[in-house]
Amino acid sequence: MKKIRIGCGSGGCAYERIEPAIELVCKGNIDYLVFECLSERTITDAQKDRIADPAKGYNPMLQERMSRILPLMRDHDFKIVSNMGGANAPEAVRQIEAIAKDLNVSVKIAMVEGDNILPSIHAYDAIPLFDADGSIVRDKDGHEKHLEDLQHVLSANVYLGSAAIRQALDEGADIVVTGRVADVSLFMGPLLHEFNWSDNAFDLRGQGLLTGHLMECCTQLTGGCYADPGVKDVKGLARLGHPIAEVSEDGAVLFTKVEGSGGFVSVDTCKEQMLYEIGDPSCYLTPDGIADFSHVSFEQVGTDRVRATGATSRLATDTYKANVGYLDSYLGVGAISFGGSTALDRARLCADVVQGRWHILGLKPLEKRIDFIGYDSLYGETIARTYEQRASYDIRLRIAVRASSEEQAKLLIREMQCLYINGPAGAAGIRTHIEPSISLASILVPCADIGIGTVKIREV
Amino acid sequence: MKLRDIAHIRTGDKGNVCNIAVILYDPVNFDALKAKLTSSVVKNFYCEQCRGEVKRYEVPSIGALNFVLSNALDGGVTRSLAIDRHGKSLGMALGELEL
Numbered sequence: 001m002k003k004i005r006i007g008c009g010s011g012g013c014a015y016e017r018i019e020p021a022i023e024l025v026c027k028g029n030i031d032y033l034v035f036e037c038l039s040e041r042t043i044t045d046a047q048k049d050r051i052a053d054p055a056k057g058y059n060p061m062l063q064e065r066m067s068r069i070l071p072l073m074r075d076h077d078f079k080i081v082s083n084m085g086g087a088n089a090p091e092a093v094r095q096i097e098a099i100a101k102d103l104n105v106s107v108k109i110a111m112v113e114g115d116n117i118l119p120s121i122h123a124y125d126a127i128p129l130f131d132a133d134g135s136i137v138r139d140k141d142g143h144e145k146h147l148e149d150l151q152h153v154l155s156a157n158v159y160l161g162s163a164a165i166r167q168a169l170d171e172g173a174d175i176v177v178t179g180r181v182a183d184v185s186l187f188m189g190p191l192l193h194e195f196n197w198s199d200n201a202f203d204l205r206g207q208g209l210l211t212g213h214l215m216e217c218c219t220q221l222t223g224g225c226y227a228d229p230g231v232k233d234v235k236g237l238a239r240l241g242h243p244i245a246e247v248s249e250d251g252a253v254l255f256t257k258v259e260g261s262g263g264f265v266s267v268d269t270c271k272e273q274m275l276y277e278i279g280d281p282s283c284y285l286t287p288d289g290i291a292d293f294s295h296v297s298f299e300q301v302g303t304d305r306v307r308a309t310g311a312t313s314r315l316a317t318d319t320y321k322a323n324v325g326y327l328d329s330y331l332g333v334g335a336i337s338f339g340g341s342t343a344l345d346r347a348r349l350c351a352d353v354v355q356g357r358w359h360i361l362g363l364k365p366l367e368k369r370i371d372f373i374g375y376d377s378l379y380g381e382t383i384a385r386t387y388e389q390r391a392s393y394d395i396r397l398r399i400a401v402r403a404s405s406e407e408q409a410k411l412l413i414r415e416m417q418c419l420y421i422n423g424p425a426g427a428a429g430i431r432t433h434i435e436p437s438i439s440l441a442s443i444l445v446p447c448a449d450i451g452i453g454t455v456k457i458r459e460v
Numbered sequence: 461m462k463l464r465d466i467a468h469i470r471t472g473d474k475g476n477v478c479n480i481a482v483i484l485y486d487p488v489n490f491d492a493l494k495a496k497l498t499s500s501v502v503k504n505f506y507c508e509q510c511r512g513e514v515k516r517y518e519v520p521s522i523g524a525l526n527f528v529l530s531n532a533l534d535g536g537v538t539r540s541l542a543i544d545r546h547g548k549s550l551g552m553a554l555g556e557l558e559l
Binding site: 331401 | 479550
């Protein structure tokens with residue numbers, strides 16, 4: 001029975017540790033190394049980077065990561081699949097080529113494009129915006145919002161499926177670089193290339209989608225985002241091992257990690273990750289099929305070895321999800337600390353002072369949020385009142401505003417900058433910050449408009 | 461008894477939607493948990509955060525309930541004025557719920 005091992009080198013954070021990926025290659029006996037480098041927000045940031053500098057817009061860790069990983073391709077037989085291309089796959093490929101030449105490593109690099117629909121965005125002006133629960137987004141008066149209602153669109157990318165990645169691997173690529181593709185597709189590409197599962201092999205594809213979903217957030221499967229001292233202890237968090245999926249042609253799936261690395265793989269870490277960022281577990285929409293995880297079970301078959309069974313799937317819909325990033329306002333944030341037994345009272349007084357100043361100056365934010373860090377900043381006052389055992393001696397007032405312009409945001413927030421001497425006693429540690437607020441909206445785009453994406457291969 | 465004594469919790473986000481997975485350490489308690497932890501209990505718990513509905517999905521094969529909170533993240537990770545723009549901390553509060 002043919003069996004492959006896929007390791008995950010990164011899980012969508014802006015920064016990811018590099019040495020666990022090296023460990024996967026050197027000790028994990030992997031056939032594929034997947035770097036998942038995009039989150040909902042990063043593609044928009046990448047697009048902004050590219051607009052500011054046409055030579056940017058790919059993953060900022062690309063050079064450092066590839067300089068360390070490419071030399072390992074001489075002695076280890078593995079392929080790389082990654083969405084490191086971000087908003088600029090051509091430049092990402094050029095960079096990898098240059099590094100490979102420098103290091104004298106011969107590789108075939110494939111570039112997958114076709115996710116960027118910004119040039120043709122106006123063709124979709126009349127399409128309604130939807131939220132992740134499938135509901136149509138409405139304005140305050142209950143009217144449906146459409147793409148054309150968004151001003152200052154900065155990025156628009158469909159989530160491509162695995163077909164182009166698979167094609168690149170079929171054509172012999174050693175490294176596949178994409179822009180936006182669905183996270184699971186980075187894993188489905190290698191699986192379909194290796195096993196050639198048919199379109200209606202719904203159980204096999206379901207197991208493949210489960211593999212991709214559990215692997216895509218990397219260490220969230222091996223003990224990351226899990227530890228709760230005394231309740232759920234995790235050893236070796238500072239050197240967490242990255243996950244490995246062992247997948248057989250018949251759809252058998254086992255999750256593990258490199259022996260001796262930190263963290264652990266257990267039935268419980270797998271269960272948590274299976275439901276991470278999932279709505280209806282029987283209907284998880286991806287461009288590679290609709291996954292049904294509602295009958296999955298996990299079994300611990302050895303130390304750090306968990307078998308997963310019971311996933312299935314249905315045919316994908318005929319639309320791609322596209323995320324559209326747009327500039328809609330400016331955010332201003334200011335924070336200031338108070339200590340001692342009356343800290344919360346003085347922080348509240350301080351918030352009143354700031355709002356009093358806005359009133360005097362005739363300033364009004366579009367929206368505001370006032371938090372008392374150390375009391376109610378994460379859960380709001382209802383939960384804080386129920387569960388807070390005693391008043392904290394250490395409170396940080398945080399005021400966040402949304403404003404229509406950068407200038408307005410500055411005027412609102414600068415009222416916090418003079419409170420060392422104008423505010424309540426012992427105001428400390430003032431920090432302020434203004435940034436553009438990039439919002440995201442989602443639309444559905446017919447697959448027929450986009451195709452599977454394009455593949456270009458270059459050899460070094 | 462608190463929810464956290466019998467279950468572990470992971471929170472995820474997509475757009476303006478938050479999902480909170482409540483997973484029993486021992487799935488034998490599944491029916492009892494289902495009876496206690498209804499959508500309306502969770503909606504009431506997050507009355508300040510969740511401006512939409514709460515849907516509950518049952519996954520008996522892993523002894524878990526998945527709660528999906530609509531319009532719960534102040535516009536979502538790219539737009540929220542909150543410190544915790546993803547809402548990653550939300551689930552840990554639910555663990556304190558007395559059952």
